[in-house]
Amino acid sequence: MAGAGSIEMGKIKEAPVAPPIRRDLLEALQTGAISMAVMLIAAIFFSRIIGPLFTLGNVEETVTDVLSRLLLLVMPYVAYIAAASVARRYTYIDTARALGLAFTTTLALFSVVSAGHYVSDTGVFAPRPALQMTLVQSDAGIRVESVVAGGAADLAGIQAGDVITAIRRDPVDLQAFNRRVSQSLEGDPLRLRFIRGDEELQETVRIVLLSGKHFNALLPGLAFALAFTAIIVFLPGQWAPYIALVGLLSPLLIGYFWVIVATFSFRTEGLVPLDGNDNFGGLTLKNWESIFVGNIAGLEFNIVPIFMTSLAIAVVMTFIVLLVSSMAGYALSRMNFPGRRFFLSFTLILHGFPAITLLIPIFFVLLRLGDIPFIGELIGFNTIGGIALVMVAFQLPLGVWLMKGFFDNIPWDMERSALIDGASRWRTYWEILLPQIRPGLLALGIFAFIGGWNAYIIPATYSIGSGVSNLPVFLEELIDATAPVDWNQVAAVGLFQLIPIFIFFIFAQEYLLNIYAGGAKGTS
Amino acid sequence: MRITIDNLTKKFGDVVGVEDLTLHIDDGEFVAFLGPSGCGKTTTLLTLAGIYKPTEGQIRFGERVVNQVQPKDRNIGMVFQSYALYPHMTVFQNIAYPLKLKKVAKNIQRERVQQVANVMGIGNLLDRRPGQLSGGQQQRVALGRALVKEPDVLLFDEPLSNLDARLRLTMRGEIKHLQKDLGITSIYVTHDQVEAMTMADRIAVMNGGHLQAFDAPDELYSRPKTQFVAGFVGNPPMNFVSVEVSRSNGRFIAETDRLRLEVGGDRGGAAAGFAGAVVMGIRPEDIQISGDGDIAGEIYVVEPLGREDLIDVRVGPHSFLLLAGAETQYRAGEEVKLAFDMDKVQFFDPQTEKSILWQQ
Numbered sequence: 082m083a084g085a086g087s088i089e090m091g092k093i094k095e096a097p098v099a100p101p102i103r104r105d106l107l108e109a110l111q112t113g114a115i116s117m118a119v120m121l122i123a124a125i126f127f128s129r130i131i132g133p134l135f136t137l138g139n140v141e142e143t144v145t146d147v148l149s150r151l152l153l154l155v156m157p158y159v160a161y162i163a164a165a166s167v168a169r170r171y172t173y174i175d176t177a178r179a180l181g182l183a184f185t186t187t188l189a190l191f192s193v194v195s196a197g198h199y200v201s202d203t204g205v206f207a208p209r210p211a212l213q214m215t216l217v218q219s220d221a222g223i224r225v226e227s228v229v230a231g232g233a234a235d236l237a238g239i240q241a242g243d244v245i246t247a248i249r250r251d252p253v254d255l256q257a258f259n260r261r262v263s264q265s266l267e268g269d270p271l272r273l274r275f276i277r278g279d280e281e282l283q284e285t286v287r288i289v290l291l292s293g294k295h296f297n298a299l300l301p302g303l304a305f306a307l308a309f310t311a312i313i314v315f316l317p318g319q320w321a322p323y324i325a326l327v328g329l330l331s332p333l334l335i336g337y338f339w340v341i342v343a344t345f346s347f348r349t350e351g352l353v354p355l356d357g358n359d360n361f362g363g364l365t366l367k368n369w370e371s372i373f374v375g376n377i378a379g380l381e382f383n384i385v386p387i388f389m390t391s392l393a394i395a396v397v398m399t400f401i402v403l404l405v406s407s408m409a410g411y412a413l414s415r416m417n418f419p420g421r422r423f424f425l426s427f428t429l430i431l432h433g434f435p436a437i438t439l440l441i442p443i444f445f446v447l448l449r450l451g452d453i454p455f456i457g458e459l460i461g462f463n464t465i466g467g468i469a470l471v472m473v474a475f476q477l478p479l480g481v482w483l484m485k486g487f488f489d490n491i492p493w494d495m496e497r498s499a500l501i502d503g504a505s506r507w508r509t510y511w512e513i514l515l516p517q518i519r520p521g522l523l524a525l526g527i528f529a530f531i532g533g534w535n536a537y538i539i540p541a542t543y544s545i546g547s548g549v550s551n552l553p554v555f556l557e558e559l560i561d562a563t564a565p566v567d568w569n570q571v572a573a574v575g576l577f578q579l580i581p582i583f584i585f586f587i588f589a590q591e592y593l594l595n596i597y598a599g600g601a602k603g604t605s
Numbered sequence: 606m607r608i609t610i611d612n613l614t615k616k617f618g619d620v621v622g623v624e625d626l627t628l629h630i631d632d633g634e635f636v637a638f639l640g641p642s643g644c645g646k647t648t649t650l651l652t653l654a655g656i657y658k659p660t661e662g663q664i665r666f667g668e669r670v671v672n673q674v675q676p677k678d679r680n681i682g683m684v685f686q687s688y689a690l691y692p693h694m695t696v697f698q699n700i701a702y703p704l705k706l707k708k709v710a711k712n713i714q715r716e717r718v719q720q721v722a723n724v725m726g727i728g729n730l731l732d733r734r735p736g737q738l739s740g741g742q743q744q745r746v747a748l749g750r751a752l753v754k755e756p757d758v759l760l761f762d763e764p765l766s767n768l769d770a771r772l773r774l775t776m777r778g779e780i781k782h783l784q785k786d787l788g789i790t791s792i793y794v795t796h797d798q799v800e801a802m803t804m805a806d807r808i809a810v811m812n813g814g815h816l817q818a819f820d821a822p823d824e825l826y827s828r829p830k831t832q833f834v835a836g837f838v839g840n841p842p843m844n845f846v847s848v849e850v851s852r853s854n855g856r857f858i859a860e861t862d863r864l865r866l867e868v869g870g871d872r873g874g875a876a877a878g879f880a881g882a883v884v885m886g887i888r889p890e891d892i893q894i895s896g897d898g899d900i901a902g903e904i905y906v907v908e909p910l911g912r913e914d915l916i917d918v919r920v921g922p923h924s925f926l927l928l929a930g931a932e933t934q935y936r937a938g939e940e941v942k943l944a945f946d947m948d949k950v951q952f953f954d955p956q957t958e959k960s961i962l963w964q965q
């Protein structure tokens with residue numbers, strides 16, 4: 082039936098030849114087993130070989146350990162995916178058979194994994210923290226049905242018929258109680274409050290680890306594995322890239338989600354906004370209000386000049402970087418002059434030079450510049466101009482190279498043609514050449530703007546003790562000035578800082594799309 | 606506009622682009638620069654346009670020396686091989702650009718562009734961008750842009766080499782027609798000798814940066830002054846064979862291994878007067894396969910060209926290309942007799958490669 086269905090859908094024109102069932106089963110099993118083996122070996126490699134090497138070097142190191150455990154954790158699922166993707170190929174012949182194949186393989190792989198867990202006392206078969214008594218929820222509290230003779234509860238003096246009401250002073254129900262137990266480690270004391278007859282008593286019970294091998298515990302895992310496999314088999318192929326993308330981006334997406342939620346809430350626990358009583362809710366505009374009011378936990382400020390400083394640095398920088406880079410790039414691409422090669426290699430070296438090492442020398446340069454009358458007020462120490470100048474200098478090597486590359490790609494003939502048509506060199510540059518490198522200018526402009534907008538080290542270094550501070554510097558001041566730090570408030574300032582970047586990107590994206598949709602690609 | 610090029614040399618560092626070129630082009634003349642790749646055609650053209658400054662020599666437009674004049678002040682129009690249209694401008698803006706630079710009034714611009722576009726047959730494409738045009742249409746836009754400002758000189762750098770054979774034929778006719786109509790002095794660079802032969806009033810043949818010959822197409826074809834010109838002009842190329850020409854009993858005999866041919870009086874006399882071996886050249890159409898030919902040869906390859914077959918005949922160590930009607934059914938390996946039309950042979954000095962018959 083499924084075979085006929087897929088023919089109707091027009092996916093295949095000839096009757097497909099189904100391979101013998103045992104061969105595809107073998108292939109699926111093999112694929113699953115190989116991926117499992119690879120991950121297992123990788124996990125062992127990290128925990129047994131790389132890890133000890135670090136320890137030998139007296140380095141406290143947990144990355145390899147975490148990595149190894151992560152690999153072991155995802156190993157079965159990678160194997161299911163590998164096997165199910167083999168089975169997927171047969172969906173076009175017979176859906177039922179593909180599913181059967183996937184399930185059989187998954188079952189086999191699951192058994193192997195479980196057997197491994199059984200033997201090594203890990204996974205579902207790992208010893209569990211327990212108190213060795215059976216409990217039921219009753220109206221009065223948690224009633225003890227029975228205790229294991231000689232077990233932890235028995236040793237502590239708990240008897241059948243006792244009704245547990247609280248751990249220390251926190252009232253509990255059965256669910257909370259079990260959760261508390263399962264999260265405890267071996268030997269942890271739990272002080273239980275319970276009622277025996279009319280008396281209210283307290284006893285401390287110590288957690289023990291029980292290696293009870295309950296096969297029932299396998300069932301949820303198996304069900305999940307089978308459902309997982311079924312999804313893989315039926316997942317439309319074109320979704321795969323999106324799922325992978327969302328999966329890989331999820332840390333970022335979750336991060337942004339938190340920032341947004343946090344700015345609008347009083348307090349957050351994970352991604353959940355909470356009010357003063359730890360209940361869901363507590364949404365507020367206070368974090369945003371205080372930015373515009375200009376008072377955060379006693380720190381008084383005016384956001385407008387800070388914002389304008391950021392904007393001024395970014396805009397001035399973008400403008401100068403674009404202007405100088407494009408002109409220098411043009412000269413380097415089109416003209417031959419003494420020192421051209423040296424200049425090219427030198428800018429490349431400058432680009433690789435870490436900016437931090439130059440902080441102090443540049444400080445002196447700016448100080449001296451500040452001594453020059455008139456000019457000093459524009460580009461000296463503690464001026465926006467000075468900060469922009471230094472940042473421009475750091476951006477230029479990249480910009481010049483980028484622009485040279487773009488100019489190199491413009492055919493000479495286009496320029497010659499313009500000159501012969503009667504344009505001066507300047508006009509040719511502005512009217513003919515610059516439009517050809519618009520995407521490059523835009524890319525460099527975005528780099529420069531974002532670099533300028535988010536700049537922290539240079540503004541922080543060259544505007545000490547002055548009124549000049551941009552948003553990133555202000556953010557740092559905010560964190561310094563408040564104790565304890567109100568992270569929701571910090572998130573609001575951070576998000577506020579991001580807004581212009583978002584706007585910039587929305588416009589830039591439209592512009593970029595226009596460039597490519599407009600067919601402006603060269604004809605020659 | 607008369608163009609006078611005197612002893613023009615252009616070097617790029619040590620690389621010679623063109624050397625010691627002297628060329629006088631009359632007003633309204635259509636001159637083709639013909640030569641193999643890298644011989645300096647484009648270099649000469651760009652020097653005329655003012656993109657390159659001459660290393661030595663002088664260029665005059667009319668009476669004006671233009672060596673130091675900027676390209677924009679030379680009033681020339683140029684069509685590039687790559688068309689070099691401005692991709693960010695519409696067809697209208699492309700064609701109007703030279704007028705805009707001349708500060709022609711907007712309404713006159715519009716009128717002139719429309720007029721030129723109509724002549725070029727692209728009047729309905731003015732709103733498109735170059736990227737949305739076919740190669741042939743782009744070519745017409747480029748031509749329109751060069752023509753719109755009514756230049757004194759038109760320069761073409763292999764403008765047709767990116768078009769298919771059919772379109773090339775049409776455009777060839779159109780360009781020639783336009784040029785004659787407008788009477789604009791034109792220089793047309795090409796390495797396709799058919800293009801040069803059919804379009805030009807005179808052809809300047811160049812090789813290795815030097816001018817080889819500057820003459821009308823017929824002259825170049827029938828009276829080549831150097832062996833290079835003889836070999837380069839004409840398709841399929843001239844056959845060359847080294848012979849000794851001697852006089853016996855008042856007749857002139859050209860002779861070499863397996864070849865013995867009688868040469869007519871004038872040509873034979875000049876060749877016989879030359880001491881030692883000379884290079885004899887004979888065009889493919891001057892050799893016939895015929896029963897009463899006196900040279901025996903063997904067909905090596907037959908290449909059908911459609912209207913006729915190109916046949917490579919081996920005579921001992923020598924190889925001759927010749928043409929035969931397509932209806933003939935020659936096969937490789939066949940033995941044939943050849944008849945040479947010895948009244949049309951050329952003789953060249955093997956050392957200087959200069960013609961023995963025609964002196965410069």
Ligand SMILES: Nc1ncnc2c1ncn2[C@@H]1O[C@H](COP(=O)(O)OP(=O)(O)OP(=O)(O)O)[C@@H](O)[C@H]1O
Pocket residue numbers: 617620621622623640641642643644645646647648649796
């Ligand atoms: N800008 C340049 N720098 C250095 N050498 C150059 C330059 N332009 C041309 N040449 C050299 O000058 C010589 C002549 O080049 P030119 O472009 O004039 O040849 P061409 O006859 O136009 O050839 P083609 O038919 O391939 O276009 C070549 O050897 C070339 O390498």
Ligand SMILES: [Mg+2]
Pocket residue numbers: 646647648762
């Ligand atoms: Mg060229």
